[in-house]
Amino acid sequence: MSPSAGPADRADRRGGRPVGEAGAQPGARWPGGEDPSSADRPEAPAGEKAERAGGQHQPQVVKSWSGQRTSLGEVLAALPSLRRQAAGREAGTRTAVMTIVIVSNGGEEAKAALESVRSIGAHHPCRAVLLQPDPDATPAIDASACLWRAEPRSGAGHPVFFEELAIRVGGQAASHLASIVGPFVLADLPVVIWFPTSLPDPADPLLRVASALVVDTRAASGQGDLGHAYRALLDLASSRPVVDLSWVRLQPWRELLAGLFEPEHNRRFLEGARLAAVKGKPGPRFILGGWLMAQLDLRARELQLADARHVEISLSASFDGEEGIFEVKRDEGTRAVWARATFSGGLSHTQALPLPDSSLTNALAGAVSYLRPDRTWERALSAAATLA
Amino acid sequence: MSRRSQAAQAKGGADAGGTTPASGQAGSPLEQGHGELPPNVLAEGLEAVRRAPAGVLVVFGASGDLTHRKLLPALEQLSRRRLLPAAFAIVGVARTEMSDDGFRDLMASSVPDAGPGWAEIIKNSYYIAGDYSHPDTFTALQKKLSELDESLGTEGNRTYYLATVPDVFGEVALALGKVGLNNASGGGTARLVIEKPFGRDRATARELDATLHQVFDEDQIYRIDHYLGKETVQNVLALRFANAIFEPLWNRNYIDHVQVTVAETVGVEKRGNFYEKAGALRDIVQNHVMQVLSLTLMEPPGSVDAEGIRGEKVKALRSVVVPAASEVPNIAVRGQYDSGWVEGNAVPGYRQEEGVSPDSQTETYVALRLSVDNWRWAGVPIYVRTGKRLPKRVTEVALQFKAVPHLAFPKEAALGLNPNALVMRIQPDEGVTLRFGAKVPGQAFVVRDVLMDFSYGAAFLEEPPDAYERLLLDAMAGDPTLFIRSDEVDTAWGIVQPLLDVWGEGSAPLAGYAAGTWGPRAADALLERDGRKWRLP
Numbered sequence: 001m002s003p004s005a006g007p008a009d010r011a012d013r014r015g016g017r018p019v020g021e022a023g024a025q026p027g028a029r030w031p032g033g034e035d036p037s038s039a040d041r042p043e044a045p046a047g048e049k050a051e052r053a054g055g056q057h058q059p060q061v062v063k064s065w066s067g068q069r070t071s072l073g074e075v076l077a078a079l080p081s082l083r084r085q086a087a088g089r090e091a092g093t094r095t096a097v098m099t100i101v102i103v104s105n106g107g108e109e110a111k112a113a114l115e116s117v118r119s120i121g122a123h124h125p126c127r128a129v130l131l132q133p134d135p136d137a138t139p140a141i142d143a144s145a146c147l148w149r150a151e152p153r154s155g156a157g158h159p160v161f162f163e164e165l166a167i168r169v170g171g172q173a174a175s176h177l178a179s180i181v182g183p184f185v186l187a188d189l190p191v192v193i194w195f196p197t198s199l200p201d202p203a204d205p206l207l208r209v210a211s212a213l214v215v216d217t218r219a220a221s222g223q224g225d226l227g228h229a230y231r232a233l234l235d236l237a238s239s240r241p242v243v244d245l246s247w248v249r250l251q252p253w254r255e256l257l258a259g260l261f262e263p264e265h266n267r268r269f270l271e272g273a274r275l276a277a278v279k280g281k282p283g284p285r286f287i288l289g290g291w292l293m294a295q296l297d298l299r300a301r302e303l304q305l306a307d308a309r310h311v312e313i314s315l316s317a318s319f320d321g322e323e324g325i326f327e328v329k330r331d332e333g334t335r336a337v338w339a340r341a342t343f344s345g346g347l348s349h350t351q352a353l354p355l356p357d358s359s360l361t362n363a364l365a366g367a368v369s370y371l372r373p374d375r376t377w378e379r380a381l382s383a384a385a386t387l388a
Numbered sequence: 389m390s391r392r393s394q395a396a397q398a399k400g401g402a403d404a405g406g407t408t409p410a411s412g413q414a415g416s417p418l419e420q421g422h423g424e425l426p427p428n429v430l431a432e433g434l435e436a437v438r439r440a441p442a443g444v445l446v447v448f449g450a451s452g453d454l455t456h457r458k459l460l461p462a463l464e465q466l467s468r469r470r471l472l473p474a475a476f477a478i479v480g481v482a483r484t485e486m487s488d489d490g491f492r493d494l495m496a497s498s499v500p501d502a503g504p505g506w507a508e509i510i511k512n513s514y515y516i517a518g519d520y521s522h523p524d525t526f527t528a529l530q531k532k533l534s535e536l537d538e539s540l541g542t543e544g545n546r547t548y549y550l551a552t553v554p555d556v557f558g559e560v561a562l563a564l565g566k567v568g569l570n571n572a573s574g575g576g577t578a579r580l581v582i583e584k585p586f587g588r589d590r591a592t593a594r595e596l597d598a599t600l601h602q603v604f605d606e607d608q609i610y611r612i613d614h615y616l617g618k619e620t621v622q623n624v625l626a627l628r629f630a631n632a633i634f635e636p637l638w639n640r641n642y643i644d645h646v647q648v649t650v651a652e653t654v655g656v657e658k659r660g661n662f663y664e665k666a667g668a669l670r671d672i673v674q675n676h677v678m679q680v681l682s683l684t685l686m687e688p689p690g691s692v693d694a695e696g697i698r699g700e701k702v703k704a705l706r707s708v709v710v711p712a713a714s715e716v717p718n719i720a721v722r723g724q725y726d727s728g729w730v731e732g733n734a735v736p737g738y739r740q741e742e743g744v745s746p747d748s749q750t751e752t753y754v755a756l757r758l759s760v761d762n763w764r765w766a767g768v769p770i771y772v773r774t775g776k777r778l779p780k781r782v783t784e785v786a787l788q789f790k791a792v793p794h795l796a797f798p799k800e801a802a803l804g805l806n807p808n809a810l811v812m813r814i815q816p817d818e819g820v821t822l823r824f825g826a827k828v829p830g831q832a833f834v835v836r837d838v839l840m841d842f843s844y845g846a847a848f849l850e851e852p853p854d855a856y857e858r859l860l861l862d863a864m865a866g867d868p869t870l871f872i873r874s875d876e877v878d879t880a881w882g883i884v885q886p887l888l889d890v891w892g893e894g895s896a897p898l899a900g901y902a903a904g905t906w907g908p909r910a911a912d913a914l915l916e917r918d919g920r921k922w923r924l925p
Contacts, residue, residue: 095842251434255470258430263442263475263541271426295429336504341474347541349474352504353467376433 059118059150062086062161066144075143076183079163082147086161095160098126098190098368101181103206104197106132106168113196114164116361121162122150124368126192129184130166131177139171141180177206185209190371194364195220199229202236210240212371214364217381218246221283226388230286230381237381241373246283247380248366252353253288253311256328256339260349266341269317269324273298276315279308282388288313290384291376305387330355440466440864442475443545443576444536446529448560449552450480450491450515454583459551460498462856467505469853471861475541477512479532483519491515512540520552520559526567537574544576547864550583557582558599565603580604581863583612584675585666586872589888590881597874610863611872615676617855620818622870624683624785625692627812627820634810635688637789639764644807645918646684646770647786648677649925651778653730655903656752660743667750669722669884669891672774676783678705678880679872680814681758681772684785685765694869698876705879707762708770716890721899721910723753725777728903735777735903749898751891752776755911757918758883771915773922777903782925783814797835804828804836809923 063086065078100117104110110130117128146164169180185191190211193200197219200207207213213236220229236242261267276292278285285305292298292315312329323344330337335355342348445463447455466472480491492510499506514532518525536542548564550557561580564570572578580600587593600609615621628634637643650672656663663671682701685708689696711719726737739746753775760770789808802825811821820842828834853861862870890896899908906922915921 252470254430255434258428258434259439259470259474261428261430262439262473264425264543265541266474267425267428270429295432334504338504339474347539349541350508351467351470351472351474352508353470354503354505374433 059121059148059162062147062149064144064146066142068142069140070143071141072180072183075141075145075165075167078145079165079184082145082163083161086147086149095125096127096162096186096189097124098192098211098371099184099186100126100128100368101191101193101206101210102128102130103177103193103195103200104130104132109196110166112360113194114166116359116364118148118150118164119361120365120368121148122160123365125150125160125162126189126368127162127184127186128164129181130164131180132166132168133174133177134168134170135172135174137168137170137174139173141170141173142168178209181206181209192368192371198223199233200236202232207236212241212243214243214245214367216245216363217287218249218281218283221281221286226282226286227385230385230388234378234381234385237373237378241371243367243370243374244287244377244381245360245363245367246287247374247377248363248370250284250288250311251366252337253313253328254291256337256351256353257313257315257326259351260326260328260339260341263349265347266324266326266349268319269326270296272319273315273317275302275304276313277304277306278311278313279306280311281307281309284311286384286388287380289387290382291380293383293387294379295376300386303387438861438865438867439471440473440476440861441545441866442473442541442543443547443864444477444479444533444542445864446479446481446533446546446548448481448520448548448550448556451482451484451486451494452551454551455480456494456498458856459549459860460495462854462860463509464499464502464506465854465857466861467509468503472505472509475543476509477514477536477540477542478509479529479536480513480515481525481529482515482517485517486515488514512536520556520563523563523566526563526569530567530569533569537576542576544572544574546576547579547581549581549860549863554582554585554596558596561600561603570603570608577608577866578604579608579610579863579866581610581612581860583614585670586611586877587881588665588670590878590885593877593881597877601874606874607868609874610859610868611874611877612859612863613675613679613872614855614859615679616870616872617853617857617859618814619853620812620814621680621683623818624680624812624814625697628683629688629692638787640766640768642789643768644788644790645768645920647788647923648681648684648770648772648784649786649922650677650680650774650783651780651906651925652774652776653778653781655725655735655738655777656741656744658742660741663752664744664748664750668752668754668774668776669887673754673756673772674880674884675872677772677774678876678883680783680785681705681708681770682876684787684812685760685770687764692869694867697869698873702873702875702879704760705876705883707760707765708883709759709761710882711758711886713886713890716887717896719757719914720887721753721755721908721914722751722891722896723755723775723899723901723908723911724748724750725752725775725903726900728777728905730777730779730904737903738776749894751898753778753899753901753907753911755907755914756887757914769918769920771920771922773907773911775901775907778906779904780925781816784811784925785814786811786923786925788920788923797833801832801834804834806837 063082065082067074102110102113102117104113110132114128114130117126144166148162148164150160150162165184167180169177173180191209192212192214193206193210194214196216199215199220200213215233223229233242261270273296276289276296276298278289278292280288288311289303289305293300293303310330313327315326317324317326324341326341328337328339336352337355339351340348447459449455463478492513495510495513496502516525516528516532518528533546537544546569550560552560570578587596628638682704686700686704689700724738727740728735738744738752739748754773756772758770758772760766760768787810791807795802805825806823809823813819813821822840823837824840825835826838828836859870899910901908912922
């Protein structure tokens with residue numbers, strides 16, 4: 001059989017929208033939420049979203065395919081076929097930096113995760129594979145594949161093309177996801193596995209194919225024994241980079257606090273830090289508290305943690321008889337984060353920043369730009385495990 | 389030993405101590421190992437963020453257009469990106485009478501939708517009105533800077549940015565020297581930032597340097613060419629020296645010739661008066677083209693740091709053959725645009741532009757054939773062209789490879805095949821293109837050119853920093869890598885000086901070209917003589 005006779009091609013010749021054979025149905029529900037193939041038309045929903053993301057052009061669907069009760073072979077055949085069909089639209093060359101695998105139970109979180117991957121597509125082109133394991137369902141694979149086109153930057157010509165796959169795995173195969181992912185991994189590029197709302201089980205065999213993991217300790221903070229989960233994460237981090245989206249989101253706060261200690265006068269106070277107070281939701285406050293404990297060698301009783309909607313850090317320190325207060329907080333009702341150092345000697349430093357955009361997309365972009373071990377985070381998490 | 393220093397040591401004291409965000413600050417007390425200052429343990433893991441150290445930015449020409457249009461918006465962006473220090477102030481100096489509040493209003497109006505951090509910086513900003521020739525201006529500045537060191541903790545770090553007309557660069561520098569502001573005070577640093585033009589020719593450039601060097605050491609002087617602040621210009625270094633497959637081909641054995649194109653669609657706009665005295669050779673070739681060229685031609689540096697890179701760049705420029713006056717007509721073409729159509733608009737000719745003499749002899753287009761005398765490039769011609777009112781805005785460096793030694797296909801099967809080319813696209817569509825031959829699908833064996841394009845994306849969702857922002861931060865942080873050293877300026881002037889001399893005599897032809905075309909016919913002839921032609925960018 002010639003490679004050009006893939007399922008999508010056959011479907012095309014029938015004159016309908018590309019669908020898989022063997023039970024594949026046009027318009028099978030897109031596991032990510034909506035059926036992106038409906039975006040084939042110019043005024044599609046995906047296009048309408050374009051203006052939302054800060055003027056960036058959101059990627060557009062070029063071609064899509066879907067199949068129910070399909071096989072991996074068919075999905076694999078559909079991928080090059082999508083590209084071939086779109087070849088007239090410059091889809092021939094591939095620019096890619098990684099394969100990103102999202103493990104999710106579906107629903108809103110899967111949709112949000114896929115949208116984030118698409119939004120960073122122009123800057124971090126990757127093949128995205130959404131896995132929805134369902135061990136209790138009938139043994140079957142439902143899949144959809146979609147070729148996206150992203151414009152790199154306004155005014156600058158060359159579009160980037162990338163594929164997105166959604167695979168619902170029912171039955172026993174759901175416990176053997178590595179075998180599902182294997183064929184879809186782009187050669188020679190890192191494989192990033194992203195758990196949007198849960199923390200991975202270190203025994204999960206899927207982790208074996210991961211070059212790096214992306215997790216979110218904030219999103220997972222409502223689940224079970226956090227101390228145990230944090231220690232398990234640390235275990236995973238010993239063999240591959242683990243990037244925590246919550247830690248990425250907290251970077252502005254860390255930078256601002258660290259920045260207050262850059263001037264020589266202020267630096268002296270680091271050695272005299274006595275008391276740290278951290279407010280925020282459980283995940284962020286544990287990890288920031290852990291960070292301060294680890295970096296400043298504070299004892300647990302020198303740390304006050306309190307629940308609050310917004311993150312706030314305050315540090316009291318003294319040096320040479322002078323008292324200093326170092327604060328980073330968001331003022332209620334403003335969209336700004338303030339960092340202030342005030343001293344009993346009269347000196348004060350203030351910096352203010354627009355509230356960082358904490359959208360999932362920005363956090364993900366930060367995370368995939370930084371796929372390397374972060375010892376500071378590991379120390380912070382290790383200390384946080386004693387607080388949680 | 390305190391718990392903090394134990395902590396620092398347990399975590400690898402050297403690592404923790406040397407890598408604060410301010411560690412790019414050469415010669416800062418942090419790096420000189422005074423020892424007493426504890427490491428900023430909270431900055432660990434944030435090394436990728438390079439912040440400016442505490443200090444004052446003194447802007448001369450603070451009431452001027454460059455400050456308003458470029459400098460202040462770039463500073464606001466830096467503050468938005470959390471790259472300015474907590475102890476930071478701006479002091480504006482200019483002749484225009486203005487109060488501190490007047491300057492603060494100007495700062496606010498320069499950035500209409502500023503973030504909340506800008507208001508804090510505005511609060512710490514001051515203005516000194518005064519003539520650059522009057523010592524009082526500089527004593528007032530000195531007093532203000534000492535006050536700020538005291539009240540804000542700016543630690544004696546000063547960056548002087550000369551956003552003035554170039555005529556006063558020397559005057560301001562000398563005046564700073566007179567009150568001792570050229571010297572680092574109390575362990576701080578003093579740096580002088582100037583922007584092109586660095587002189588009008590080699591002699592005036594040397595005069596300027598001699599004046600500056602009376603009071604500032606070379607390592608205190610930061611000469612800006614904003615091209616070097618561009619992400620893609622830096623990507624030339626990444627492409628060449630982070631990849632093993634290109635470098636073996638990067639020489640006379642495989643490369644037939646190099647083409648550098650810096651094309652603009654705009655005319656002189658409102659800068660007619662300025663441009664009349666400059667021309668394309670001074671405005672583009674002496675600086676931007678030479679910078680891009682030196683990065684393309686240079687040998688791999690031992691290390692990608694300021695001295696490693698700048699040393700190799702100068703070596704490359706020194707290998708460029710300085711044309712003899714008698715050779716100039718054979719290797720250089722100058723042109724001037726006539727009226728025509730650009731991007732669908734009818735546009736006037738250069739001589740009809742505002743501020744331009746009706747019989748102007750200023751060139752708006754230059755084409756050059758340069759040669760390089762070294763092992764890597766001997767015999768490889770370097771063709772350079774730049775012009776205004778060309779069909780497309782594009783800057784690129786194209787390496788044209790040699791043809792295959794023997795074509796195994798029938799000639800008619802390879803009609804659409806050209807030698808390989810590697811094109812570094814610098815702006816606006818930043819990336820790399822490789823042109824190679826591929827078979828046209830079908831029964832017959834026909835080969836044709838195909839392009840493989842790669843586009844650089846940004847590392848984050850945010851756009852890569854504006855060139856100004858990057859350079860301003862580097863200057864304040866004390867990283868001179870992307871600034872031009874005195875000997876680079878001098879060597880670049882040396883290469884174009886014979887052209888300035890010959891063209892200055894007025895007898896060399898000035899070819900006209902219609903706006904919206906790729907330059908005068910004579911430029912095509914320049915390559916045709918060598919059996920080559922300009923590529924279509």
